[in-house]
Amino acid sequence: MVKLNKIYTKTGDAGETRLATGQSVSKSSARVEAYGAVDEANSAIGLARAALDGDVWLGQTLERIQNDMFDLGADLATPEPMEGGLTVIAAQVDRLEREIDEMNARQAPLESFVLPGGSESAARLHVARAITRRAERRAIALGEAGETVNPEAIRYLNRLSDLLFVAARRANDDGASDVTWTPGANR
Numbered sequence: 813m814v815k816l817n818k819i820y821t822k823t824g825d826a827g828e829t830r831l832a833t834g835q836s837v838s839k840s841s842a843r844v845e846a847y848g849a850v851d852e853a854n855s856a857i858g859l860a861r862a863a864l865d866g867d868v869w870l871g872q873t874l875e876r877i878q879n880d881m882f883d884l885g886a887d888l889a890t891p892e893p894m895e896g897g898l899t900v901i902a903a904q905v906d907r908l909e910r911e912i913d914e915m916n917a918r919q920a921p922l923e924s925f926v927l928p929g930g931s932e933s934a935a936r937l938h939v940a941r942a943i944t945r946r947a948e949r950r951a952i953a954l955g956e957a958g959e960t961v962n963p964e965a966i967r968y969l970n971r972l973s974d975l976l977f978v979a980a981r982r983a984n985d986d987g988a989s990d991v992t993w994t995p996g997a998n999r
Contacts, residue, residue, distance in 0.1 A: 832890040842954045846961075847888040849947035850969075854881035856940035857976075863933040870979055873911055877972065880904055887965050888951060900964045908971040915978045924992035926977075930984035937983055941976035944969055 828836050861874045886898040928938030948969035955961040981987040 832886060835891065842950070842957050843888065843891065843959060846947065846950040846954045847885045849943070849950045850881055850885045850888060853940060853943040853947045853972075854878055854885075856936070856943045857881070860933060860936035860940050860976075860979075863936050864983070865931070865933060867933075867983070870982060874979075877908075877975075880968070884965055884968060887962050888954070892960055899962050900968045902964055902967075905964060905967045905971050908968070908975050912971070912975050912978050915975075915982050919978070919981050919987040922987075922992075924994070926981065926987075927991040927993055928980075929991050930980070930989045934980040934983035934989075937976050937980035941973050941980065944973040944976060948973065 830836055857874055857878055861871055861878075864871050864874075880900070883898045883904075884900050887900050890898075928942070929935045948966060951961055951966050951969060955966070981990060984990045
């Protein structure tokens with residue numbers, strides 16, 4: 813269990829932080845960038861949750877996802893698997909897929925790309941989706957730099973951005989209030 817008695821420690825004042833293993837690294841390291849982007853995505857999801865208009869199911873889904881995002885951050889903050897460490901597992905990705913399918917079944921097929929917007933809650937979900945895509949890119953870059961990255965963490969981020977897109981359509985009356993792209997409309 814986490815217990816925080818003191819919020820500031822001054823240990824990061826020199827630009828370094830500690831990973832879950834206790835290893836000291838620069839705050840600009842690729843690993844810190846990856847789990848920092850996950851934290852940013854989690855905050856954007858919280859902002860989207862705050863704008864939901866009575867959609868209890870979606871609110872509960874996003875709250876569970878926010879908890880998963882802390883697991884994901886802990887996973888990325890751990891350079892090598894640790895005994896008792898948190899890792900994202902395939903069952904978490906599978907749950908996202910089921911939730912996507914459940915939401916998508918109520919929506920008409922897309923005939924154009926959707927502009928990020930519509931209702932306030934949909935717009936916020938689109939922002940969360942875009943930030944989640946950045947977190948995914950950071951996690952992939954971490955792996956490409958030769959660092960260990962749990963492949964399920966990358967799958968989770970990829971699927972989460974899909975879920976947030978479908979959730980934004982749900983917030984736009986299951987897509988009925990989506991604003992769609994008109995190619996070349998302003999030429």
